[in-house]
Amino acid sequence: MFKQRLRNLWSEMHDTPLESHATELQRVTERVIDNINQGDLSRWLSAFDSLPDVANVRWIQGESAVTVAAADSTLNQARAGLQGLIPWRKGPFQIGDIHVDSEWRSDFKWQRLQACLPDLKNRTILDVGCGNGYYMFKMAEHEPKLLIGVEPGLLHNVQFWAVEKYLNSGAVVLPLKVQELPNKMACFDVVFSMGVLYHRKSPMEHLEQLRALLNLGGQLVLETLVVEGDENTCLVPQGRYAQMRNVWFLPSPQMLSIWLGKIGFKDIVINNVSTTTLDEQRSTDWMRFHSLSEFLTPDCVQTVEGHPPPKRVIITCQK
Numbered sequence: 001m002f003k004q005r006l007r008n009l010w011s012e013m014h015d016t017p018l019e020s021h022a023t024e025l026q027r028v029t030e031r032v033i034d035n036i037n038q039g040d041l042s043r044w045l046s047a048f049d050s051l052p053d054v055a056n057v058r059w060i061q062g063e064s065a066v067t068v069a070a071a072d073s074t075l076n077q078a079r080a081g082l083q084g085l086i087p088w089r090k091g092p093f094q095i096g097d098i099h100v101d102s103e104w105r106s107d108f109k110w111q112r113l114q115a116c117l118p119d120l121k122n123r124t125i126l127d128v129g130c131g132n133g134y135y136m137f138k139m140a141e142h143e144p145k146l147l148i149g150v151e152p153g154l155l156h157n158v159q160f161w162a163v164e165k166y167l168n169s170g171a172v173v174l175p176l177k178v179q180e181l182p183n184k185m186a187c188f189d190v191v192f193s194m195g196v197l198y199h200r201k202s203p204m205e206h207l208e209q210l211r212a213l214l215n216l217g218g219q220l221v222l223e224t225l226v227v228e229g230d231e232n233t234c235l236v237p238q239g240r241y242a243q244m245r246n247v248w249f250l251p252s253p254q255m256l257s258i259w260l261g262k263i264g265f266k267d268i269v270i271n272n273v274s275t276t277t278l279d280e281q282r283s284t285d286w287m288r289f290h291s292l293s294e295f296l297t298p299d300c301v302q303t304v305e306g307h308p309p310p311k312r313v314i315i316t317c318q319k
Contacts, residue, residue, distance in 0.1 A: 012146070021182055046084070090131045105280045156173075197225075218319045222313075224312065226273065226312065236249055236250075275311050
């Protein structure tokens with residue numbers, strides 16, 4: 001199924017900066033696909049296969065929810081298949097009359113991004129850790145030349161297929177980690193890394209990987225967790241952070257800017273710093289596990305572990 005979903009991508013790289021890397025990228029991707037071992041995958045694929053084929057769908061752009069409408073009610077028959085792909089972490093999506101109310105109101109972050117979004121039209125774009133593709137669908141509204149995401153989470157891949165079945169945005173998700181991409185692939189005009197850096201044991205290595213994927217003059221959009229403080233401030237949680245196990249480094253925005261400068265980025269701009277609210281991240285019928293309200297103290301001034309509450313930054317810079 002994964003190879004089938006990607007079969008057109010390699011030829012679509014013709015006449016793009018990725019053309020010389022297409023063969024190697026296909027080899028790496030198919031090797032990862034051949035070694036997939038996920039017990040729930042067959043259930044997710046069955047849910048995807050149950051989604052109805054619908055003629056005359058319309059992608060309604062500019063809405064907070066990624067929205068698809070159809071001339072008849074056939075699209076509403078997708079509910080059981082979409083529910084078979086729970087939990088939905090990113091969204092929201094509106095598929096006919098079905099409102100997929102995801103854990104994250106990702107439209108809040110997209111609204112913050114709007115003020116500093118690079119020009120995406122006719123650009124070659126990579127979204128690292130793209131999840132189920134919510135942000136890629138918003139990027140696709142800007143008519144990029146090529147839009148690729150990498151996401152190792154297989155459920156997120158199948159959720160992306162489910163929405164893309166009706167949108168036909170032209171975006172593609174590869175089931176890869178960023179570190180599995182071929183070396184020396186400096187092909188992208190814009191690289192997004194949102195919600196990834198704090199999960200990396202070596203943040204400098206991640207930033208260097210992102211820089212290596214950009215062409216000269218290419219732009220990075222970096223969004224990550226931070227803490228308040230000066231250029232010497234960095235939180236290294238001893239255990240969990242907001243109940244997340246794999247959080248390694250939370251620098252201040254100023255320290256993060258220094259990291260970016262030390263590895264060669266320029267024109268570094270701190271565009272936005274915001275505290276995550278209970279309106280932006282919460283449990284819903286489409287994500288029924290604990291969420292932010294359970295990860296904070298009742299007064300929301302600390303995480304349950306005693307750390308500062310989640311605060312996120314958007315930084316843009318250039319290679």
